[in-house]
Amino acid sequence: MGEAWLESGAHGHETYAYDYGRSLLPGPDSGAGMWRYQGLLPRPDEPTSYPLPVGGTPLRAPGELRERLGLPGLWLKDETTGPSASNKDRATALVIDQGLRLGVKAVSTASTGNAAVSTAIGGAAAGMAVIIFVPADCAPAKVELMTAMGASVFRVREGYRAAFDLSRRAAAHFSWLDRCTGVSPLTVEAKKTVSFEVWEQLGARMPDVVVLPVGDGTTLIGAAKGFRELVACGVLAKVPRIIAVQAQGCAPLAWQWHGARAPAQWPGTVADGIEVPQPVVGDWAIEEVRLADGNFITVTDAEILDAVNLLSDAAQLASEPAGAAAVAGLRRASAAGLVTPGETVVAWVTGANLPTAPVTVERPGAAFTIKADLDAVAAALSLL
Numbered sequence: 001m002g003e004a005w006l007e008s009g010a011h012g013h014e015t016y017a018y019d020y021g022r023s024l025l026p027g028p029d030s031g032a033g034m035w036r037y038q039g040l041l042p043r044p045d046e047p048t049s050y051p052l053p054v055g056g057t058p059l060r061a062p063g064e065l066r067e068r069l070g071l072p073g074l075w076l077k078d079e080t081t082g083p084s085a086s087n088k089d090r091a092t093a094l095v096i097d098q099g100l101r102l103g104v105k106a107v108s109t110a111s112t113g114n115a116a117v118s119t120a121i122g123g124a125a126a127g128m129a130v131i132i133f134v135p136a137d138c139a140p141a142k143v144e145l146m147t148a149m150g151a152s153v154f155r156v157r158e159g160y161r162a163a164f165d166l167s168r169r170a171a172a173h174f175s176w177l178d179r180c181t182g183v184s185p186l187t188v189e190a191k192k193t194v195s196f197e198v199w200e201q202l203g204a205r206m207p208d209v210v211v212l213p214v215g216d217g218t219t220l221i222g223a224a225k226g227f228r229e230l231v232a233c234g235v236l237a238k239v240p241r242i243i244a245v246q247a248q249g250c251a252p253l254a255w256q257w258h259g260a261r262a263p264a265q266w267p268g269t270v271a272d273g274i275e276v277p278q279p280v281v282g283d284w285a286i287e288e289v290r291l292a293d294g295n296f297i298t299v300t301d302a303e304i305l306d307a308v309n310l311l312s313d314a315a316q317l318a319s320e321p322a323g324a325a326a327v328a329g330l331r332r333a334s335a336a337g338l339v340t341p342g343e344t345v346v347a348w349v350t351g352a353n354l355p356t357a358p359v360t361v362e363r364p365g366a367a368f369t370i371k372a373d374l375d376a377v378a379a380a381l382s383l384l
């Protein structure tokens, strides 16, 4: 195992560092899925007791989509194949893996929807209580999935950022495992494993450019850290460019990147997974895009929905709007000359709406609509 320690980055958030070298990379006997990158994960060198499969998602070569977009070097990193059909399963697994070692009995998170569904599944499978904080307008179907899997769900009236802050306070107060994205350094560590997989799946090569959607920013930060660690380990000369995609209806980081002042109120977007008006690790994500010589672009809801259809028609891939946003962004990036046909490009497809709960429990959970207030949480939990 590589020794890992926490450092404080320039962005003010804690992040893990390692004594980098080739010996930390996996070998032929390293197993499958995310745990294969044991040398670059902050956990003891022992098998996980997390019960669900995680990572090892396909890198697809979408023939018809390549033709339609005029990009022969396009690949899709298909993150829709995990237990909750989104890329959130990696972070959920690494956080719960630690909780199981510590003997923690409950896990909580704030979420726009998918991290919550993922935590509800992972927590139920691992035998933990799950407490979720979502904005009050979170998709009802996602809330139903969470309660079907036994989670207690708090719909917070003041929106996602208030839900996030409340989730953190509640986790500290009740001693729950805190899976909140970005601020739990484990979430970045888990998400970086996507980049390791892309590198291996391309035959120990890197693409020229990657395109991914941005909500809070953790998916991007994780991907960027994975590439930087491959450079630090001495197997890669330089990191790929990163094109970050936001929905025009909620694009605070794209506006900040382009030096514009954000509107007081965003109109919203059909891509609920990336509808994050105040990203938790936004400055860090911007710094990573700069380090990777990248760019931010925005896409309309119509373009996002077109991308959902395109992925279905030309790549036989089901995706939800946030999951298809990178492909919408790729079309724009290609039209703007930010990506050229001779380049190797990987677009992240980050999620597909899960139709039904894969784990059902004897006693379903409950959903409460509350003000962002710790006493309201305590009162509701005492009713259970």
Ligand SMILES: Cc1ncc(COP(=O)(O)O)c(C=O)c1O
Residues within 6 Å of the ligand: 086, 087, 112, 113, 114, 115, 181, 213, 214, 215, 216, 217, 218, 219, 220, 273, 274, 320, 322, 323, 350, 351, 352
């Ligand atoms: C499907 C999907 N894609 C992308 C994202 C954005 O990820 P991040 O918040 O890490 O930027 C999310 C976040 O919830 C999501 O659900």
